Amino acid sequence: MHDKQYRVKVGLATCGIAGGAAKVYQILKDRLQESGIEVERTGCIGMCYNEPLVEVIEADGQSYLYGNLEPEDSLHIVDEHIEKGKPVRNLLVLGRSAETDDQTFLEKQRRILLKNCGHIDPEEIQSYIDADGYKGLRRALEQMTPESVIEEIKQSGLRGRGGAGFPTHLKWGLTRQADGAQKYIVCNADEGDPGAFMDRSVLEGDTHSVLEGMLIAGYAIGASIGYVYIRAEYPLAIRRLKIAIKQAEGKGLLGKNILGSNFSFELFIREGAGAFVCGEETALLMSIEGKRGMPRFRPPFPAQKGLFGCPTSINNVETFANVPRILHLGASAYNQLGTEESKGTKVFALAGKIRRGGLIEIPMGTTINEIVFDIGGGISTGKPFKAIQTGGPSGGCIPAELGDTPVDYESLKKIGAIMGSGGLLVMDEETCMVDVARYFLSFTREESCGKCTFCRAGTHQMLKILERITQGEGREEDVDLLIELAEKIKAGSLCGLGQTAPNPVLTTIKYFRNEYDAHVKEKYCPAKKCKALITYEIDPEACTGCTLCARNCPVDAISGMKKEAHVIDQSICISCGLCINSCKFDAVTVSSKPKQLV
Amino acid sequence: MKQATAADLRTLAQDHPVFAVKEIVDKHIESKGAAIPILQEIQNVFGYISPELLRRAGEFSGIPVNELYSIVTFYAQFRMEPTGEHLIQVCHGTACHLAGAERITESIQFETKAGPGKTSDDGMFTMEKVACLGCCSLAPVLTIDEETYGKLSPEKVRKIIKDVRRKNPEHSASKGDNESA
Known part of the structure; x- marks a missing residue:
């Protein structure tokens, strides 16, 4: 051995x-x-x-x-x-x-933020320190003034990674300048977008980098207390955060007079209680204060009046994790990566109908096609690539034709989508875009906090319209009505949730209008997904009478003798699709035509 | 004095639920914005937040009960009814939706007889739809009692539920009686 x-x-x-x-x-x-x-x-x-x-x-x-x-x-x-x-x-x-061919998964990536993920032991602070950990903090405390830290962040071009892309140095600068003896740093780890797990992966794989980023931010703005607001659905990340805090305290990296300086910092964890709207900064602050997480009017911005009425800087997990890298590498090295307006790299969670789904990090400006085909290895089902969805329920669907679009804040905005926090959902030909829009609206309708009428009632009405379209009961005027409602919700909502909730509907209408028309006018679902518009049948030629589908059918709609072709009783069938899944002979077919109920 | 752990509190809660609530309130009341951590720990210890527990929490903390109630009804995490013996959470994130989460939900309902948000009549399963469990590459995904299962198919669901049932052979519909006893 x-x-x-x-x-x-x-x-x-x-x-x-x-x-x-x-x-x-x-x-x-x-x-x-x-x-x-x-x-x-x-x-x-x-x-x-x-x-x-x-x-x-x-x-x-x-x-x-x-x-x-x-x-x-x-x-x-x-x-x-x-x-x-x-x-x-x-x-x-x-x-x-x-x-x-997995090597190609890594070739187009640049792993700066994720350099430690999958390499170090996140539960051992020494493992992080050995990988240049806490060098950024040391440099800040020993060689820099708070102002020069903010200047360095400005030079790096770092923008908020939560999705909106607000320049980080501005947020810090405003919080630093605001009057107030007590200031706070808050880490937004309420990663609520379905299909996004970047922040969780960073917190689980490189916990100390987030802590170090918060410490540097605390030093820069003059805050002595920080909160990590994290989804309760991430128990492992929470556990590792607790371990990291303890270890950092043990090493004198958290607490009083850090590294022998005058800077002291305390860190607390607050678990979110399951409200998507708490990803919005003012709602998040309400939640830490122990109230219902409902957004409030801005100004005053949190930089002036934030947590418990004190100046507060709220940044996303990935933003914080970038900070130690910037201070360690130096801003001029960091801003070599990316495009003119969007510097550095971005972490994405690549998922959906993709062959190689996972956590990826690319320099800003990488195109969608490079992500889908070079990194992701193409579509998992072998069917044509149809669209990619960015930004979760606030984002948009980008059609395959626009695959050359570079991924940066401005380019994505131009085509109606957003960078978002980093969820990338790949869709193939079998995905019904109307159903996708309905799915996102059902999510935002559920998560609307109810404060603004347009968001509360408007998303409800939009969902009702989308539901009837997918059920084959759409009306001629429905698509126009959706657009009208969408514009009003955007204009009449206080926070980002309402202002962006219509995006998935608007972009699918913009790029996939033909699918809406097919559902509304022809009562036809081109992707064969909408249950009310599809019919399952058994091809008597291909059926061997193995009875497997009949045994799997939850409503006993399939009948037939052993070794004889089976038949689906359309009046009983609920279009669940279990038969097509279970058939080993491809004898079950699905088609889209108005269902003839007996 | 050492702070009570969740396990200590659970033991205490069995015989003296009111004392347990008092302990929980005392543990958190000093920190700012204590209401949510208090409610989270109550749910953690008792499994859910009954009206009686809510009333006690208000009494000990001085936070008006209507305020606590407004929090419990706002956040998806809080439950006002007990769950069945096993909690099944079906992911309905985008990746899982594309991969057929609806079909998975149907097969769970078919196997357990617990509809979304409901507990089966035998008290064995509660099924919840959740937004995203963050395991998108393994879609569709569910968790049973915090254990995650990925790449599901209706057949796989059937097998998983069967396994859970097999691990509880003596379970019968008498669970309700045990609780009230």
Whole structure:
């Protein structure tokens, strides 16, 4: 046994654990216990599509990444690679002699923010310090004035990564200049957009970078107290934050007179209680104050009157995580990346009908096609790429024709979408755009806090219209009515939730008007998704009479004798699609035509 | 004095629910904006927030009960009714929606007889639809009692539910009786 020559790491972020990584970790730990090799824990490596992932590093630093492992595979890796020195090629996804094309997943990425994710142990502060951690804070405290920190952030061109892209130095500068003895730093970790998990991955994989960013911000604006407002749905991130706070306190990096300076800072965690609107800054502050999270009118901006009435700077997780990198690398190195107006990199959660979904980081200005095809490896279903959705319920759907659009704040805005916090949802031909719009509206209708009439009642009405369109009961005037309502909701809402809620509807109408018309005028769903407009049938030629579909049908709509062609009773069928899923002979077909009820 | 942990509080809550509420309130009341952390811990310890618990929390904290009620009804996290023995959360995030979360919800309902937001008659399962569990690459996803299952299909759901049932062989409809006893 080549003991102690190997290092073994297992990716243990939420998605890895969901993919079975905890079992793999335990098995490896038990198996390697006697060999003296300690199995290390790390955060999200980014290749969610290959979870669970295990990295084996040889004495010379050569790394081998194994993916898609079943528990027994991990034992096989120990037997072959660690005991005999022979990498298991068929399980490799990255590294010398890997047979897959996964290398291209990383080639167009620039991992600056995620450089530690998947490499360091997020529960060990020393692991972060060894990776240049807390050097940015040290530089700020020992060599810079608060003003020069803000100037450095200005030079870097950093803009808010929560989605709106407000220049970070302005927010800090205004908070610094505001009158008030007590000032606060708040980290917005209420990552509520469905389909977005960037902040969670950073918090789970590189917890200390967020803490360090908050500390630097606290020093820059003159705040002595910080809050992390984090979704309760992220228990692992919360646990790691608590560990990180304790460890930082132990090292004198948090608390009184940090690193021997005059700067003192305390950090508290507040768990969100499940309200999407609390991602909006004034609503978030209300929630920390222990009230219903309802947005209030601005001005005064939080920079003047924020948490408990004191000047407050609220920044997103990713924004904070960028700060130590900027101070460590220097603004001039950082702003080399990106475009004229959008500097640096952006982390995205790539998901949907994509072959290689995961956590990616790209320089601003990378095009959508590069993300979908070069990094993501194309569409998972093999069907044509139809659209990509950015910004969750506040964002827009960008059609495949605009795939050359560079991803930066201005370019995305120009085509009706937004950068958003970083969710990227890829859609293929089988996705019905009207259904997507309906889905997002059902979300915003549910999450509207109810304060503004247009948002509360308007989203409800829009949803009703979209529902009847998807049910084949759309009226001629419906699409125009949707546009009219959308404009009024945008104009009549106080906060970002209402102002952006109509975006998914407006962009789908703009780019996919033909699909709305098909639903309204022809009662036809081109993607064959809308239940009321599709019919399942069994092809008697292809059906072998195996009875599997009949046994799976939840409403007993399928009948037929064994070894004879089966038939679906359309008057009972609820179009759930279980039959098409279960059929092994492709005998069940789906078509879209008005349903003829008996 | 050492602060009571959730486990301590749970033990205390079994025999002296009112004392447990008092402990929870005392633990948080000093910090600013204590209402939400108090309610979160009550739910954590008791599983849900009954009107009686709410009244006690108001009494001990001095926060008007109507204010506490307004918080409980505003935030999706809070529950005013107990859940079944197993809590199933079905992700309805965008990726899961595209991957057929609706179909998964239907098959859970079919297998457990618990509709969205409801508890099955045998008290065994409660099903909740949730916005996003953040495991988009594994869509569609659900969690049962905080364990996550990904890449679901209706068949897989059937198997998962069956496994959960198998782990509770002696379970019967008498759970309600046990509780009131």
